[in-house]
Each structure stands twice: as C-alpha cells, then as structure tokens.
Amino acid sequence: MQIKEAAAHLGVSPRSLRHYEQAGLLTPTRDANGYRHYGPADLRRAGRIRDMIATGFSTREVLAMAPCLSDDGAGACEAGLADLEHKLSQIDRLITDLQARRRTTLERIAQFRGTLSNANNERKDPGHDPDPRIAVPDRVPRRQR
Amino acid sequence: MQIKEAAAHLGVSPRSLRHYEQAGLLTPTRDANGYRHYGPADLRRAGRIRDMIATGFSTREVLAMAPCLSDDGAGACEAGLADLEHKLSQIDRLITDLQARRRTTLERIAQFRGTLSNANNERKDPGHDPDPRIAVPDRVPRRQR
DNA sequence: TACCCCCTTGACATTAGTGTCAGGGTCAAG
DNA sequence: CTTGACCCTGACACTAATGTCAAGGGGGTA
Structure with a gap:
C-alpha cells in the first residue's frame, strides 16, 4: 500500500x-x-x-x-511502561472529568427542556457540585534534550 | 490565590x-x-x-x-457538545487501545519473567493478535480561521 | 529605607506538527 | 511517446504552546 x-x-x-x-x-x-x-x-x-x-x-x-x-x-518495554501508565492515568482523569461533565450537562439540558415545556414549574437547579478536587499532574516543563 | x-x-x-x-x-x-x-x-x-x-x-x-x-x-453548550462527544470517542478509542496494549505488555513481561525463572520452558508466544481494525478519525487538517 | 520576592505587560525565541511548493523520478493508460 | 497521477527529497512558512528576559510596580520584613 x-x-x-x-x-x-x-x-x-x-x-x-x-x-x-x-x-x-x-x-x-x-x-x-x-x-x-x-x-x-x-x-x-x-x-x-x-x-x-x-x-x-x-x-x-x-x-x-x-x-x-x-x-x-x-523486550525493553519496561522503560516506557512507567511513562505509559502515567499518561494513562492523566487520560483517565480527563475522561472521568469529561464524562462527569457530559452527564451533568445532559442533565441540565433535560432539565432545561423540562422547564421549557411546563414553564410554570419553578424548581431551581439543585446544584450538583462538580468534584472540587484539583488533580495535579507532574510538572514536566519540557522534555530535556 | x-x-x-x-x-x-x-x-x-x-x-x-x-x-x-x-x-x-x-x-x-x-x-x-x-x-x-x-x-x-x-x-x-x-x-x-x-x-x-x-x-x-x-x-x-x-x-x-x-x-x-x-x-x-x-446555556449554549449544545454547540460544543458534538465536539466534546466526538473527541470523547477519539479518546475512548485510544484508551481502549492503550489498555489493551498495557494488558498484553504485562502478559509479555509476566511470560518473560516466567521464561527466565525456568529457562528450560520452551513454550512460544501464542500470538495474541491485537485488533487489526484501523480506526479512522475524521480528518480535520487544521481548524480554519 | 533597603531588600527580596512577587506581580504586570510586552517582546522575542524555540519547538513541534503540519501545509505547501519546487525539482525531479516512476509508471500505467491513452 | 505523451499525459496524468503518483512518488521522492528538501526547503520554507505557519501556528500553537511555552520559555525567557526586560523594565517597572507592589508590598512585607530586616
């Protein structure tokens, strides 16, 4: 090819x-x-x-x-394994956050639509409080070379 | 702060x-x-x-x-939602691949160690055949501006 | 007051990924 | 044999993210 x-x-x-x-x-x-x-x-x-x-x-x-x-x-994959798992955890964190945000966003949309369809419903947003924990990735300023 | x-x-x-x-x-x-x-x-x-x-x-x-x-x-999150889900799927694909590779790599390491600890074992790699499907992301050459 | 460490903005440099073009070769179809 | 669609290498341009430095201000402490 x-x-x-x-x-x-x-x-x-x-x-x-x-x-x-x-x-x-x-x-x-x-x-x-x-x-x-x-x-x-x-x-x-x-x-x-x-x-x-x-x-x-x-x-x-x-x-x-x-x-x-x-x-x-x-073979000599051990060296890269640490990096790999490490980046994997970074991505996992993002994925988790993204999925959580997606869920809450969908909920908001659903609620918004509900609010639209019966406008006399005065229920307020219950405040779903996204995870306030700040995940801290290791600072790797720029791969030395 | x-x-x-x-x-x-x-x-x-x-x-x-x-x-x-x-x-x-x-x-x-x-x-x-x-x-x-x-x-x-x-x-x-x-x-x-x-x-x-x-x-x-x-x-x-x-x-x-x-x-x-x-x-x-x-509010006007709908516009971004498509992009978001889209990128989410990209990331999911990578994550799946990474996890699969990590699994097989760990298996290889385990097998390698096993091979080392009893060197007379002549069992060959069974060939675990990674998913040959080529995932094709949408080609977005560079965000127009 | 002097000193030190933080802050601000603005400029310039570097690196990576990618687009694009030029000059030239391969090869199959007409 | 010509044409068109590929391929090659090498060079240059652009953008984004980031580092770094300069010139100057804020504010706490010896």
Missing part, C-alpha cells in the same frame, strides 16, 4: 506519515522504485502513533516507548 | 495560565493592585483547560466549547 492510500486509511496526511518516519517512529519498507510500502503491521503501528499524537504525546515521548508500540517484541 | 500559587496547584507554569487567559479561556479577577486572583472556580476551570490542552485540544477548540467548561450555566 502506497503512502497516499495508507494516509487515507489512517485519516492523516502523507506529510504526517513521513514526519513520523523521520522521527524514527515508523519504518515502512521501500519498493524497488524507492516508494514507501505500508504493510498491515505498519498501518497498525501508524494508527497507534496517530492516536498518541492526537492525544497529546510528542513524537519524542512516543519514541521513548517505541518498544511498547510494535506488534511483537516484549 | 496569586498566579504562582495557582500554577503550582495546577502543575503548570504561570506563563501557561496567562496564555489560557489571553486565549479567552479563563478570566481570573484582579486584586486592587492589578494582580490576578484565582478563586476555587477559576482553579477548577483552569484544571479542566490544562487537561484539555494536555490531551491534544488546542485553545481554539477548548474555546469553542467554553460554555461546557464553566461550573454553572447549561
């Missing part, structure tokens, strides 16, 4: 695929004419990279846990 | 807080001397913004769903 088709499948630009490759994250084979060839494994890997990038990882960070990215090889 | 303390609580730099403010995401009050004052609501909001940014949203995207960000007000 050539780069344009692979990019289309992944929903990214060919430019981005080349960028991932340049960052050392992806190494598609080359056809005799020098064209990049993306096999199924390359597509899976690229999909993971694409998701990582889309979720706030930098290519350097992804590279740091590259061993965890490949389909095979349980 | 002044900016330095707020930033410390949130795990970001004062510079970033000013940046969020400049992007129209946050509006802390000002003390008589002109210093920014961050109340609990400001901290909660800033925490959400920080998480959004850390998870790949741009300030423009966050701004687009600003109504959904405040503690109160179920």
Whole structure:
C-alpha cells in the first residue's frame, strides 16, 4: 500500500506519515522504485502513533516507548511502561472529568427542556457540585534534550 | 490565590495560565493592585483547560466549547457538545487501545519473567493478535480561521 | 529605607506538527 | 511517446504552546 492510500486509511496526511518516519517512529519498507510500502503491521503501528499524537504525546515521548508500540517484541518495554501508565492515568482523569461533565450537562439540558415545556414549574437547579478536587499532574516543563 | 500559587496547584507554569487567559479561556479577577486572583472556580476551570490542552485540544477548540467548561450555566453548550462527544470517542478509542496494549505488555513481561525463572520452558508466544481494525478519525487538517 | 520576592505587560525565541511548493523520478493508460 | 497521477527529497512558512528576559510596580520584613 502506497503512502497516499495508507494516509487515507489512517485519516492523516502523507506529510504526517513521513514526519513520523523521520522521527524514527515508523519504518515502512521501500519498493524497488524507492516508494514507501505500508504493510498491515505498519498501518497498525501508524494508527497507534496517530492516536498518541492526537492525544497529546510528542513524537519524542512516543519514541521513548517505541518498544511498547510494535506488534511483537516484549523486550525493553519496561522503560516506557512507567511513562505509559502515567499518561494513562492523566487520560483517565480527563475522561472521568469529561464524562462527569457530559452527564451533568445532559442533565441540565433535560432539565432545561423540562422547564421549557411546563414553564410554570419553578424548581431551581439543585446544584450538583462538580468534584472540587484539583488533580495535579507532574510538572514536566519540557522534555530535556 | 496569586498566579504562582495557582500554577503550582495546577502543575503548570504561570506563563501557561496567562496564555489560557489571553486565549479567552479563563478570566481570573484582579486584586486592587492589578494582580490576578484565582478563586476555587477559576482553579477548577483552569484544571479542566490544562487537561484539555494536555490531551491534544488546542485553545481554539477548548474555546469553542467554553460554555461546557464553566461550573454553572447549561446555556449554549449544545454547540460544543458534538465536539466534546466526538473527541470523547477519539479518546475512548485510544484508551481502549492503550489498555489493551498495557494488558498484553504485562502478559509479555509476566511470560518473560516466567521464561527466565525456568529457562528450560520452551513454550512460544501464542500470538495474541491485537485488533487489526484501523480506526479512522475524521480528518480535520487544521481548524480554519 | 533597603531588600527580596512577587506581580504586570510586552517582546522575542524555540519547538513541534503540519501545509505547501519546487525539482525531479516512476509508471500505467491513452 | 505523451499525459496524468503518483512518488521522492528538501526547503520554507505557519501556528500553537511555552520559555525567557526586560523594565517597572507592589508590598512585607530586616
């Protein structure tokens, strides 16, 4: 599969695929004419990279846990595991918050619609009090290099 | 609470807080001397913004769903809701993938350790075959402006 | 009062991801 | 053989997030 088709499948630009490759994250084979060839494994890997990038990882960070990215090889993944779990917890926190906000928002909308449909209902918002806890992620000013 | 303390609580730099403010995401009050004052609501909001940014949203995207960000007000949030659910699904996909990869990685490590502790065990990796489906996010080249 | 630490705004620098273009090759269809 | 649609590399541009510095003010404490 050539780069344009692979990019289309992944929903990214060919430019981005080349960028991932340049960052050392992806190494598609080359056809005799020098064209990049993306096999199924390359597509899976690229999909993971694409998701990582889309979720706030930098290519350097992804590279740091590259061993965890490949389909095979349980090798030197321990190093990246900490980073991975750590980012996972960050994302979990956000997800939880997002879902909570989504729930309360839907409730508000439902209530709003209810208020509209029988306007004489004077029930006030009970105040559902979002979790006031401030989650503190570790400050990593910018990956040293 | 002044900016330095707020930033410390949130795990970001004062510079970033000013940046969020400049992007129209946050509006802390000002003390008589002109210093920014961050109340609990400001901290909660800033925490959400920080998480959004850390998870790949741009300030423009966050701004687009600003109504959904405040503690109160179920108002014009519908517009942002689509974006929000949409990104939520992206994140869900990644989370699922990450958790799956984490599971299999842990399995590999466990197996590796097992292989080490009794080296005469010649059992091969059964090949757990990660989901080959390539999830395709919608291609949004770059938010038009 | 002097000192220190915090604050303000504004400017400039850096980095990452990405778009886009130029100059040139591959290859299949007409 | 020409044409059109791909591909390649390399370069330049843009944007967003962030760091950092300069110039100056606020305010508590020795």
